[in-house]
Amino acid sequence: MNIDINVAEIEKRGFLDVGIDPSLDLFHEIELLKKEKNAIILAHYYQEPDIQDIADYIGDSLGLAQKAEKTDADMIVFAGVHFMAETAKILNPSKKVVIPDLRAGCSLSDSCPPPLFKKFKEQYPDHLVISYINCSAGIKALSDIICTSSNAQKIVESLPKDQKIIFAPDKNLGAYINKVTGRNMVLWNGACMVHEIFSLEKITKLKVRHPNAKLISHPECEEPLLRISDFIGSTTQLLKYTKEDHSNEFIVATETGILHQMQKSSPHKTFIPAPPNNACACNDCPHMKLNTLEKIYLCMKYEQPEILMDEELRLAAKKPIDRMLELSAQFGLV
Ligand code: 13P
Numbered sequence: 578m579n580i581d582i583n584v585a586e587i588e589k590r591g592f593l594d595v596g597i598d599p600s601l602d603l604f605h606e607i608e609l610l611k612k613e614k615n616a617i618i619l620a621h622y623y624q625e626p627d628i629q630d631i632a633d634y635i636g637d638s639l640g641l642a643q644k645a646e647k648t649d650a651d652m653i654v655f656a657g658v659h660f661m662a663e664t665a666k667i668l669n670p671s672k673k674v675v676i677p678d679l680r681a682g683c684s685l686s687d688s689c690p691p692p693l694f695k696k697f698k699e700q701y702p703d704h705l706v707i708s709y710i711n712c713s714a715g716i717k718a719l720s721d722i723i724c725t726s727s728n729a730q731k732i733v734e735s736l737p738k739d740q741k742i743i744f745a746p747d748k749n750l751g752a753y754i755n756k757v758t759g760r761n762m763v764l765w766n767g768a769c770m771v772h773e774i775f776s777l778e779k780i781t782k783l784k785v786r787h788p789n790a791k792l793i794s795h796p797e798c799e800e801p802l803l804r805i806s807d808f809i810g811s812t813t814q815l816l817k818y819t820k821e822d823h824s825n826e827f828i829v830a831t832e833t834g835i836l837h838q839m840q841k842s843s844p845h846k847t848f849i850p851a852p853p854n855n856a857c858a859c860n861d862c863p864h865m866k867l868n869t870l871e872k873i874y875l876c877m878k879y880e881q882p883e884i885l886m887d888e889e890l891r892l893a894a895k896k897p898i899d900r901m902l903e904l905s906a907q908f909g910l911v
């Protein structure tokens with residue numbers, strides 16, 4: 578290392594603030610660092626296209642957790658948000674896990690602070706807790722089973738019909754799962770800032786202008802939008818649908834990053850980002866989009882910021898994730 582690493586300063590700022598020679602070919606440099614450090618880059622579909630193109634694996638939250646658990650790389654570079662990198666560390670603690678920007682959080686995760694959730698849970702002593710993976714290690718440690726948008730329905734359906742359940746932290750995904758399974762889970766009142774921003778009115782008008790387009794939505798969206806959707810699924814499921822469905826046009830109600838893979842897989846098809854209810858035309862996740870190619874290069878080179886965890890918390894958080902991975906393997910979701 579050729580700079581002084583001040584970990585406290587990096588933690589305060591969130592990322593390494595080191596100037597980079599603008600003429601550097603970052604794609605090439607990152608490839609060299611991957612080999613030199615035996616590193617793997619895991620990226621979520623919501624990352625910017627350049628990051629997806631340099632990644633070794635691109636996936637949804639379930640796929641990323643499965644990949645993080647199994648990798649034999651020495652360093653996991655997590656191009657996603659904090660709870661995802663934390664999950665990688667929980668599952669594979671002997672690996673160094675670095676994240677381009679520690680400030681890449683999640684509104685859904687932030688909506689559920691562990692002390693408040695602990696009190697909430699105490700009101701329902703006979704309930705099992707299923708938590709969406711978009712939560713902190715503290716919430717995972719208070720949960721019985723973790724789920725993602727890929728496996729939530731199957732996990733809930735695997736439990737006895739009369740099993741009482743608390744579902745946290747996403748009220749929209751929880752309400753959707755209640756609807757499709759006929760359950761009555763108690764829901765924590767959390768939501769994703771990206772998936773709640775879509776404008777039903779603008780989308781309805783867009784559907785009129787594009788009568789052959791299929792509206793496809795992530796289950797973190799609100800119920801009125803899900804009700805008019807042609808298909809609902811996790812990012813991986815939405816991508817798969819656009820490859821297999823015969824339509825040539827899709828209105829996509831999730832974060833815009835996924836459009837890169839959709840367009841790459843089906844170059845002849847048209848993908849229209851669902852319009853949000855604001856003046857600007859974007860529905861990017863401000864947390865996901867904190868990551869840049871420059872920050873990826875720096876976090877690989879200096880191996881900072883690094884995800885570190887208290888061992889007791891890690892073990893408590895691992896149990897419900899292991900349960901999810903076991904169930905997912907049983908369902909064939911690998
Ligand atoms: P999936 O990766 O499960 O599709 O969830 C999307 C999301 O919002 C991740 O933050």
Ligand code: SF4
Nearest residue numbers: 683684685769771862
């Ligand atoms: Fe969190 Fe929503 Fe961003 Fe996903 S898209 S990381 S749920 S704020």
